[in-house]
Amino acid sequence: MTLLAGYTSKTIEDEMLSQSKGVIREVLSITPPAQRGEGVKLMGVAARRAGEARIDADLRGVFQGVKIRGFRMVPHLFGDRSPEVGKKPPYRVATKEKHLNVEGIYNARQASRSRRGKKSLTRGQRAPYYVDEKKLDALARKLKGNVGKLAQGSSLRLIA
Structure with a gap:
C-alpha cells in the first residue's frame, strides 16, 4: 500500500480511503437483493421487487394463511361430549x-x-403450517421492510 501511494502521489490515508470505497461498492453490489453475475445485474427498484418476491415465495413455501375464526364447521362429530350432539350437521x-x-x-x-x-x-414437513393471515401479513411486512437496508442511507454516504 505504501509503495502504491508513492507511485500515485497520494497519501496513505487517501489511498486507504479509495480502496475501502471500492470494497464497499463491491459488497453493496453483491448484497441481496441486488444481484450481479453471469448476465444478471439487478439494482434499485428491480432488485427491491426481486427481494420482496423472494420473501413472498419463501413464506408461501412454508405457511398457508387462513382466517382464524375460533370455530369450524364439521360434517361429523366423534364422541358425545359436544353440546352440538343431537343437532343436524354441519x-x-x-x-x-x-x-x-x-x-x-x-x-x-x-x-x-x-x-x-x-x-x-x-x-420440514409434508403439510404447510396453517397460520393466521394477519400474523403472516405482519411477518411479510417486517421482512420486506429489511429488503435493501444495507444499500441505503449511511452505507451510500461512505462511497460518495
Whole structure:
C-alpha cells in the first residue's frame, strides 16, 4: 500500500480511503437483493421487487394463511361430549390456533436452510403450517421492510 501511494502521489490515508470505497461498492453490489453475475445485474427498484418476491415465495413455501375464526364447521362429530350432539350437521366446533409463533417457525426454517446450504426455504414437513393471515401479513411486512437496508442511507454516504 505504501509503495502504491508513492507511485500515485497520494497519501496513505487517501489511498486507504479509495480502496475501502471500492470494497464497499463491491459488497453493496453483491448484497441481496441486488444481484450481479453471469448476465444478471439487478439494482434499485428491480432488485427491491426481486427481494420482496423472494420473501413472498419463501413464506408461501412454508405457511398457508387462513382466517382464524375460533370455530369450524364439521360434517361429523366423534364422541358425545359436544353440546352440538343431537343437532343436524354441519356442527360448529371450537378451535384454537395451533402455531402461535410464526416468526419463530420462519427463523427455524431459515436456520435449517443455511445448515443444508440450499437456496429454497422448505417446510420440514409434508403439510404447510396453517397460520393466521394477519400474523403472516405482519411477518411479510417486517421482512420486506429489511429488503435493501444495507444499500441505503449511511452505507451510500461512505462511497460518495
